[in-house]
Structure formats: C-alpha cells, structure tokens
Amino acid sequence: MQNIKIYYNQSCSICNSEINFYKKKITSPLFEWVNINDNIKAYIETKKTKDQLMRRMHALVHGQLYQGAKVFLIIWEEIDYLRILAKIFGNPIIYPFFFIFYEIVALPLYLKAKYLK
Numbered sequence: 001m002q003n004i005k006i007y008y009n010q011s012c013s014i015c016n017s018e019i020n021f022y023k024k025k026i027t028s029p030l031f032e033w034v035n036i037n038d039n040i041k042a043y044i045e046t047k048k049t050k051d052q053l054m055r056r057m058h059a060l061v062h063g064q065l066y067q068g069a070k071v072f073l074i075i076w077e078e079i080d081y082l083r084i085l086a087k088i089f090g091n092p093i094i095y096p097f098f099f100i101f102y103e104i105v106a107l108p109l110y111l112k113a114k115y116l117k
Contacts, residue, residue: 003032006071007042007058010035012113015057025079055110056102069095069102 008019023033036042036053043050046058046065056068059075066074069089076086089098 003030004074005032005034005045005060006075007034007036007046007053007060009037009054009057009110009113011037012109014109022075022079025082026075028078031078051114054113056106068106069099072102 006019006022008015010016010019019033034042036050036058038050042053045060046053048058048065057071059066059071061074073086073090076082076089088094
C-alpha cells in the first residue's frame with residue numbers, strides 16, 4: 001500500500017497546530033506529513049507551485065492529488081471518533097457547504113501566510 005502524503009503550510013500557526021493534532025492521532029506509518037515551505041520535492045511531486053500549495057491543504061493518495069476540504073475527509077477517515085464527521089461532511093448534499101466553508105476559512109489564512117510573514 002502506498003503512503004498518504006499530506007502537504008501543509010507549517011508557517012501557518014493554525015494549520016500547523018491542526019496538523020500536529022492529527023499527527024498525534026494517526027500513528028499509521030502510511031501517513032507522511034510534508035511541510036511545503038521551500039520544499040522543492042513537494043512542488044515536483046504535486047506538480048504545484050509553492051503559492052498553489054500554500055492556498056489549500058493537499059493530499060497525494062495512490063497517485064491521485066486531492067486538495068482543500070477533501071483532504072480533511074481523508075484525514076478524518078483515519079481517526080475513529082472523527083470518522084463520523086468524514087461521513088457527514090462527505091455526504092453529497094452537505095459536501096458543497098463544507099467545501100465553501102473551507103474556502104472561506106482558508107483564504108485569509110493563505111493571505112496572512114503570504115503577505116504578513
């Protein structure tokens with residue numbers, strides 16, 4: 001089985017705190033947590049620029065790249081008590097709202113990381 005690589009912006013304090021929480025909960029060696037800051041290998045693996053990777057969280061799963069809200073569903077599936085959230089927010093009726101909420105929250109975090117270093 002291939003690794004699941006989660007690409008995140010470690011320089012974002014909120015993003016980093018959340019990822020550190022997930023790192024403690026997910027002990028599977030199949031998960032790899034990749035800080036995208038000045039990480040040329042991450043840009044090559046994802047075929048994304050640093051700016052594109054900073055804008056949203058990404059996951060590489062079995063060669064398929066996912067981004068944004070979908071990455072939370074991938075992570076939550078691995079944590080027993082969050083699996084129910086993955087099912088609820090992954091529901092085709094609810095997911096579009098979750099997607100929009102993620103985008104609304106992620107944009108100011110991205111802008112802060114990009115312009116207020």
